[in-house]
Amino acid sequence: MASEKNADLRTKSQKVLAKSEQQARNEHTLNYDESKAFAIDCSTLTPIYRGEPCLKCSFCGSSYSEEHKGKTCVTCTLSTVGVQTLGLVTGA
Numbered sequence: 001m002a003s004e005k006n007a008d009l010r011t012k013s014q015k016v017l018a019k020s021e022q023q024a025r026n027e028h029t030l031n032y033d034e035s036k037a038f039a040i041d042c043s044t045l046t047p048i049y050r051g052e053p054c055l056k057c058s059f060c061g062s063s064y065s066e067e068h069k070g071k072t073c074v075t076c077t078l079s080t081v082g083v084q085t086l087g088l089v090t091g092a
């Protein structure tokens with residue numbers, strides 16, 4: 001990385017970094033609270049914080065908020081979100 005070829009890029013990125021650290025503004029509000037544990041809603045990609053209702057796909061374990069109950073899981077496209085199943089049952 002220290003080659004002459006990258007010298008230009010390195011100078012440029014150091015300038016960008018220096019300027020952004022100098023200004024240190026958070027222009028975009030993030031939907032994120034680092035002090036709380038959370039799962040990611042696999043459909044909307046938003047956090048579901050601990051204590052909030054959280055549904056799981058019975059097949060792959062993907063998390064969803066309650067509004068996605070009854071929809072097909074977007075991760076595995078095999079299971080319905082929020083439906084508890086027994087799994088494979090044999091007639092023995």
Ligand SMILES: [Zn+2]
Nearest residue numbers: 057060073076
């Ligand atoms: Zn799934």
